[in-house]
Amino acid sequence: MAIAKAERLMNLALCLLGTRRPLSKRELRESIEAYVEAFGSGTGGDDSFNRMFERDKDDLRELGLVIETVESLDGEVGYLARRDSNRLPPITLDAEEAAALGLAAKVWQQARLAGAASGALQKLRAAGLPEDVDPYEAHGALEPRIPVHEAAFEPLMLACRDRRPVVFDYRKANAAHPEPRHVEPWALECWRGHWYLAGFDRDRGAERVFRLSRITGKVRSRGGRFTAPVPDVVTVRETVAGWAGETADRSARIRLRADAGYPLRARATAVRELGDGWDELEIPYGHGLDAWLVEFGPDVVVLEPAELRADVVDRLRAVAKG
Numbered sequence: 316m317a318i319a320k321a322e323r324l325m326n327l328a329l330c331l332l333g334t335r336r337p338l339s340k341r342e343l344r345e346s347i348e349a350y351v352e353a354f355g356s357g358t359g360g361d362d363s364f365n366r367m368f369e370r371d372k373d374d375l376r377e378l379g380l381v382i383e384t385v386e387s388l389d390g391e392v393g394y395l396a397r398r399d400s401n402r403l404p405p406i407t408l409d410a411e412e413a414a415a416l417g418l419a420a421k422v423w424q425q426a427r428l429a430g431a432a433s434g435a436l437q438k439l440r441a442a443g444l445p446e447d448v449d450p451y452e453a454h455g456a457l458e459p460r461i462p463v464h465e466a467a468f469e470p471l472m473l474a475c476r477d478r479r480p481v482v483f484d485y486r487k488a489n490a491a492h493p494e495p496r497h498v499e500p501w502a503l504e505c506w507r508g509h510w511y512l513a514g515f516d517r518d519r520g521a522e523r524v525f526r527l528s529r530i531t532g533k534v535r536s537r538g539g540r541f542t543a544p545v546p547d548v549v550t551v552r553e554t555v556a557g558w559a560g561e562t563a564d565r566s567a568r569i570r571l572r573a574d575a576g577y578p579l580r581a582r583a584t585a586v587r588e589l590g591d592g593w594d595e596l597e598i599p600y601g602h603g604l605d606a607w608l609v610e611f612g613p614d615v616v617v618l619e620p621a622e623l624r625a626d627v628v629d630r631l632r633a634v635a636k637g
Contacts, residue, residue, distance in 0.1 A: 323349040327371055328380055332401065337385040337393025343405040440619060465527040468503070470534040471512055475500045478545075480517070480537040481528050491636050493531045498523070499541045504551035515543040524551060567600035568618040573613040604628060 326347045330338065344350045344364055353362045370393070376382055381400040385393050467483065474481045481500055486493040499515040516523040516583040527596055571579060573592045580586065593616070598604075605626035608615050617624040 319349065323347065323379075324371055324374060324508055328375055328396065331375075331382060331394060331396035332394050332398060337383070337395045339391055339393050340365070342369070343394070354517070422542070444612070448450045449573070452584065465530065467508060467512075467527050467530040467534050468534070471500055471527070473502055473535060474534070475502055475512075478541055480539060481534050482537055482539065483534045486529050486531055487523055491633050495527075496523075496525070497537070499526070499543060499545075502549040502551055503527075503544050506551070511551050513549050515541070517542065565600040565620075566597050567609070567620060567623050569596050569598065569617060570616040571596050571611075572614040575609050579608075579611070579615070 327343065330343060330346055337345070346355065350364065350367075353367070356387060357636050358548055379401075380396055381394050382394055382398075384477065385395065404459060412494040471481065473479075479500075480497065482495060482497050485496045497517040498512070500512055501514045503510060503512055505511075509528060512525045512527060514523065514525070515521070566584065569579070570589065572637065573588075573594055577595060579598060583596040583598050587595045589595050600620070600623060608617065608623075608627050609630045615627075617627050
């Protein structure tokens, strides 16, 4: 249905842009195949056609097409879209803006957006990018990349853009099996090499953040509108950082196998060699640290506090049962 409507709107726009004189509803009805198939070339179904035509005309105007309504001498109303009224102004980008666009395209070259980003830059070049600026030129020895390996990324990105609710199966770190989650997606963000989704969890009635690598199966779109307001600023990074202990006000002591757990070592406030292939680390302790420690498996043993040790053991047991 969405494809058919898009094709109908495109054909209507082409008719209005291609005519040199105003076209009446009757002429447009007989010229556009979708209208002929739905209502025929006669006068039957006038009310239904008029409603569809008015919706289509409003949709085109909402998309930015300037449609003029002209009344002829005999009182017949016609429509046209003059090319000079619908021509975009010249695109002017300075060297810094072009460099920023080129950098963005390089960032996405490993993702599904690579083709779209590259094509957009080529169109901008044809539309008037400065001739002495190469948007693909390297601007340093380091080249940024954003890896996107999760299959859930693209459907969630589109759902965030279109404000469409989604359903997906999600496995928490301490759960043996995934559970369905009904989410109104707000924003995606990459943090410490992992992609996260922030949104409103309808089942829990609150904001939640989901790690894309824990989404199993397909992301399914759902009809209807969002039931919760979207915040002006979606703080994915701050929420995830808080869950991972970045804003911790306590400390924990762990044993860590030598030559393992480098992310933990980077955050350690103190490190002491224990011998026999083990080190003792003191690290910040906050909400969610147990889930992070579980990812290191047998390379980590929690010494204190006791509640953190118990949480890690419970998570490991849940994983073992699964």
